[in-house]
Amino acid sequence: MNYKLLTYIAFVLLIIIPYFDKKDQYFVLQIICLLLIGIFGYLAMKKEKGKER
Incomplete structure (x- = not known):
């Protein structure tokens, strides 16, 4: 899912x-x-942090 787009x-x-x-x-x-x-923004941030690791 593309949470950034949904946001x-x-x-x-x-x-x-x-x-x-x-x-x-x-x-x-x-x-x-x-x-x-709020929900999609949080999920998008969580997804971005997962990519950085």
Whole structure:
């Protein structure tokens, strides 16, 4: 899995969502995106450290 790419996709979604969001109905989706950025970012860093050894 390419976690770096998934992190970028989640980040772009987080930026795009507010433009379509008129009544804060996608608030939960934004929180989910933040969680995904955290998880995928952590996994990507872990993978990078594994390569260095």
